[in-house]
Amino acid sequence: MLRHGLITAVFCCIIAAALTITQGGSWSNHLVYSLAIGTISWLCIDGGRLLLAGRHEILWPKGPWGFVLVAIGVTVGFLVGNLIGDAWSGAPMLDFLDFGGHKLATAVVITITATIGMCFFFYSLGRSKHLLGQIELERRNAAEARLKLLETQLEPHMLFNTLANLRVLITIDPPRAVAMLDRLNSYLRMTLSGSRALAHPLSAEFDRLADYLELMSVRMGPRLHYTLDLPEALRDTPVPPLLLQPLVENSIRHGLEPKVEGGQITVRAHRDADQLVIEVSDTGVGLDAAPPSEGSGFGLGQVRERLATVYGAQGQMRLAAAPDGGTCATLRFPLPA
Incomplete structure (x- = not known):
């Protein structure tokens, strides 16, 4: 509302300058008349729209109430603004009624045109802002739906x-097999009881990864060793759920399982300037011994x-x-700001 008031004041100064150039007279008198009429019209219309709009997102009255509000704002602004201008210039009260017909008509036309023009300008700005907000909301909803779809695809794949x-x-x-089933039961209980948020702390991702690796350890036995390295400062960093598990699953399936003696998996997180870096090695x-399709499988594709x-x-x-x-x-x- 304050921004609207400042724009209105600037517009009133421009009108006062134009009237001084075209009709002559004192610029200060034109400025007082213009500011008085414009400011009062602005207060009536801008204050009225906030009261009448209720919870309407565009903050403008629905139906004919918007036109009624503009008409009331123009009338009150014109009458009261002229009274203020008359008092400033020392002219008789309601002196504008003694103007020649064309002068009165000119004053009325300028007031109506300027007020309607400013109202339309402010309404357009508000509607544009509302539409941009709606577009951003729909874009965010689409991204959330896409993440949910990816998560529902990844979980059955692992299962x-x-x-x-x-x-x-x-x-x-x-x-x-019984030990593995117990681990699977624990893993699924934690997964299904957790929230379906679009992000969770990195520590939760590492905890989930530890459960998954323990589950795999039951099957692979001493062939699987792993290390999880998460600095304390990064534990609360929000990340998308199920971001790391496909990478670890890929390392086991295409890296360690084809190797008779198995091997080591290391998951390490660290900060690099304003970025979070996570390495799964x-x-x-x-890669040289991997199939030709390596790197473009389901899990890696979903992570990308x-x-x-x-x-x-x-x-x-x-x-x-x-x-x-x-x-x-x-x-x-x-990293989040």
Whole structure:
């Protein structure tokens, strides 16, 4: 409302200057008349619209009430503003009624035109702001729906792989199958009881990852070793759920399982300037021994898509050979301000 008042004052100064140039007379008198009429009209219309609009998002009265409000604002502004101008200039009260017909008509036309023009300008600004807000809301809702879809695709993918492994263990090692089923039950209880938020703390992502790796340890035994390194300062950093598990699953399936002696998986997070960097590295067979489709599988594709949905071009994933053999997946995305 204050911004509208300042714009109205500037517009009134322009009208006063134009009247001084075209009709002559004292610029100060024209300025007082113009500011008085404009300010009172602004107070009536801008204050009235806030009272009448209620919870309407555009903050403008619906139906004919908007036109009625403008008419009242113009009338009150013209009458009271002229009274103030007459008092300032020392003219008789309501002196404008003694104007020649064309002068009175000119004053009325200027007042009506200027007020309606300013009202339309402010209404257009408000409507544009409202529409931009709606577009941003729909874009955010679309991103949220996309993330939900990705999450519902990732969870069954992990579950199906685990059940397939469990089926094999039931026939060859029932005790380990029971232990694996217990881990799976614990993992699913934590997953299903958690909130379905679009983000959770990085510590929750690491805790979930620890449960998953313990689940895999039951199946792989001493062939699987892992290290999770999360600095205390980054524990509360919000990240999308299920961001790291597909990378670890990829390391196990394509890196460690083809290797007879298994190997080590290391998940490490650190800060690089204003970015969060998460590395998932393994000592598996490496990219050279991986199938031709490596790097474009379901899990990795979903991670890339989640990063793009949440962070746009600022979210990056790079898959490269680790210096000591194996594979390293690196995620980079901006830290929250």
